[in-house]
Amino acid sequence: MEKQKILIVDDEHDLLDLIEYNIEQHGFEALRADNGKEGIALARNHYPDLIILDIMMPEMDGHEVCAILKEDKKLHSIPIIFLTARGDEKTEIKSLEKGADDYLTKPISPAKLMSRIKTVLRRVNESSDPGSVIHVKDLEINKERYLVLKGSKKYQLPRKEFDLLFFLASRKGKVLSRDTLLNEVWGSGVYVIDRTIDVHIRKIREKLGSDYIETVKGVGYRFKE
Amino acid sequence: MEKQKILIVDDEHDLLDLIEYNIEQHGFEALRADNGKEGIALARNHYPDLIILDIMMPEMDGHEVCAILKEDKKLHSIPIIFLTARGDEKTEIKSLEKGADDYLTKPISPAKLMSRIKTVLRRVNESSDPGSVIHVKDLEINKERYLVLKGSKKYQLPRKEFDLLFFLASRKGKVLSRDTLLNEVWGSGVYVIDRTIDVHIRKIREKLGSDYIETVKGVGYRFKE
């Protein structure tokens, strides 16, 4: 169980406070840095889900930070929202060219900020191949990233747990026998005892809660509709 | 519910014994033949749900048997699993061309065999299964979901109650004796007192009301038309 992390890099501490407050109000975890160097270090340690980057900063400006992040294999796909001074169109264009996903002009409206953040995160999460992403109840089950999103929380399930959840969710409402699950999730060439499934179900419930998968005694399991 | 029948055709009696034992352990009924001619005769008399066919047999080999079965209108849709000698790739290809649903190489792992059998049976059953939902009166009895819907209300009946209701509803209007119900719903190898049925009927009535199942004194129960 893990909140989605948002890294904010800005040299104005008042603004950092404001953004941090709003982000945490919405259930995300905030990471803050007041200069580019620290920002990059935090990114490398925490792999945030989104980075908000001020452009005007002493020493290393936002574009430089962005360039360095985009060179890092493990970080280059993290979406970035730039903060620009009002009406500086040249900067805006440059930002988008650098690989920004969005930009915001100061001064910032907290509501607008949160709306943009969610839009960007959604866009990134939904990327490509539909069908590999299932939306059920308040869950988003993303097969490409082997990630389950529940509101602003992020769950990184191990493969078997994820595959099991994905299969059940893709046939929600239907009761699936342990035999079916073994054949479809484990594959027809794999021989494990069926109680293995129960253990995985237990772990999924432990992480996501018991509101999703229900037991039909003597028959199998079912994803609640 | 009647057991599914599996016909095994092989000239090695040790292997027949082994397969028969495993098949019956998993709740199927085994039919055995040690040559192709007898295999075809058994198939015509019993209409098995699946046929396991050895290829290397004296007189008539598995491919010939398969060809004859595929010509018979009443038998041609029965799935066939071939047994081939290990690594004989040409045979494998030929088998699949002949209309086999799967093939297995000797020597056989019982676990693997059972897994394949279940996979093949499931594939066959799943593809054409509109009979898993019954609409009678204001009820929808959905076997896939193991749920009974009455208007907008959902009822989750325990397995035996559900199976009993499903069986009665699938033969609505017909009076079914307790003996018949025991045999078809409980299975032919299960010994329970017939009054057990009455208790289950009572519980179904308690949940869904008394408008569905009526008693025919001295004979049995009937789902009202």
Add this chain to the structure above:
DNA sequence: GAATAATCTTAACATTGCCTTAACAAATCA
């Protein structure tokens, strides 16, 4: 490539709730 961590599987024990039975009440038939 060894060490470390994470995941998967199994086994054992705990718990739940379904199934069956038995016993009595009510209904039906002779």
Add this chain to the structure above:
DNA sequence: TGATTTGTTAAGGCAATGTTAAGATTATTC
């Protein structure tokens, strides 16, 4: 009315599932 069949209820046994932990396996890191 007495005999037989079915309705109803409740309790105990038991099979299915929940839960936990430890060993086996696989991935990851240095």
